[in-house]
Amino acid sequence: MTRGARALVVCPDIRSQRSAHDPEARLEEARGLALAIGLVVAESYIVPVRERRPGTLFGDGQVERIRTDCELHQADLVIVDGALSPIQQRNLEEKFKRKVIDRTGLILEIFGERAQTAEGRLQVELAHLDYQQSRLVRSWTHLERQRGGFGFLGGPGETQIEADRRLIRGRMAKLRRELEQVRKTRELHRKRRGRAPWPVIALVGYTNAGKSTLFNRITGADVMAEDLLFATLDPTMRAISLPGVEKAILSDTVGFISDLPTQLVAAFRATLEEVTAADIILHIRDIANPDSAIQKAEVLSILADLGVIPEKGGESAIPIIEVWNKWDLLDDERRAELRPLADADPDIVAISAVTGEGMDALLGRLGEILTKGARLHNLDIPASDGARIAWLYAHGDIVEDRDIGEGATGPMRHIAVRLSEKDFGRFAAMES
Structure with a gap:
């Protein structure tokens, strides 16, 4: 999708699927999604849909109106703020002679452009492949490969669409393994922060x-x-x-x-x-x-x-x-x-x-x-244990701090400090 391309944004208002969102607010949000990826919104409007058409979503007259508006406003693509089936998307592209993208596809495009980290890019690619594999409509079976096997017993070979699906499934499996590793790494980081x-x-x-x-x-x-x-x-x-x-x-x-x-x-x-x-x-x-x-x-x-x-x-x-x-x-x-x-x-x-x-x-x-819930704790700590004493000063409310003479390990300090239950648990987990 080229930045600066002119887009026609249509928001289907489907009577049988009315949501709590105001149609005008939904249209404004759809415009915002288009602008977020650098598209120029040439025109936008709500299209009332009495009943979903399985082939095109819209009625014949509405399809013709959108096609005419594409020509009038020189739109490069049509954005439909709703879910399109693969067949509907293909049929509309044939009628409009332009690329058609639905809400899911548009959001995926934005995510693909904005993801910066390696993890973000992995996540976006997985989501995009999951979406794309359903879009492999059987419109190019002429690319069927040569027959497999020998003689008359051989069946048709693997079609291009089947090969693509197999490649997509393999890539998705690899991405899921990599993301699972990312999830485990995040879990370790969270546990480390939990101890911190x-x-x-x-x-x-x-x-x-x-x-x-x-x-x-x-x-x-x-x-x-x-x-x-x-x-x-x-x-x-x-x-x-x-x-x-x-x-x-x-x-x-x-x-x-x-x-x-x-x-x-x-x-x-x-x-x-x-x-x-x-x-x-x-x-x-x-x-x-x-x-x-x-x-x-x-x-x-x-x-x-x-x-x-x-x-x-x-x-x-x-x-x-x-x-x-x-x-x-x-x-x-x-x-x-x-x-x-x-x-x-x-x-x-x-x-x-x-x-x-x-x-x-x-x-x-x-x-x-x-x-909240901080309680007063009276603690006797070796004066040499500077790390834990500094931790208490950093994370607690010190009420009293005084020397109490020699202990088994040397000079001791008595510290009265208010700590939340969570912080006290963290303090207790620290090595003395």
Whole structure:
């Protein structure tokens, strides 16, 4: 797909499959997906579909209208914001005389362009092959190879399409083995971080909710943060300090989206597993988006699929703070309407990652959660054990520190320190 190519974006509004998303909002999101990969949207509109046509999805008159608009607007390709079967895609390409791509294919194209790490590229290739193998429509059986066997008993040889499918299956098997190794490596890294004294905070949210902008605001990093869908694909981690917590790890993740291709849900399992190992989840919402409530439901649905929250509601095993981002884009009336709701719930924080409004409240809330349940521990430690004493100063609230004379191993110090249960477990696991 060439950057700068002109695209005609059509959003089928199928009566029998009406979703909670407003058709206009869905069309705007489809335009955003096209722009995210550098396409020029020549024209876009909603096409009401009374009943899906198995061959083309659209009715004959609608197909003719789209074909005419392609000519009128000199479109190089047609983007259908919905799922097309391989037959439908092939038939539409024949009628339009142009490349046709559906929502899944478009998202895969974006992921393929944005993935930077070796793991990300592996995941994208696996997802793309999984999608592509179903697109090998039997339209080129003339490439059937020579008959196999001998004499009249030999059957037809392997067709090109069968050979391609075999090659794709072999490549997918190899990618799955490599990704499984990546998953094991990630698991080892997580266990190592688990032994380390640093809590992990994961940012999740609908794509373009402002996760990377918030990440940059907190960490001072320079992660790609643009007004584009899927600006971030590969997980990024940085160390930060919080009130009462000298060091924590902040993790930015891939944005969620409605109708995320099933191939990508499976392929990005290793990346999304970072969320399941977090100590706190920050759910970033674009509170200025008219579809914000629907986007929230999409994110919670994926978190439920990952096992982070119960399938049928209930409390998450991992604390979740809902961050109402883009507060600066709301008018005064909407702010006045939402402010009491945010103030009434300690797990909702209204912010603007662009202006910095509400950031102190957010960081303070993170510090509260991470230091919650801290108990006073009275510890007698050898004065020579500087590493563990420094660790206590870095991760606890020191109430008292005094020399108590000689012990079996030399001079001793008595330290009274407040530690969370998790931090005390980490301290106890350290070698003396």
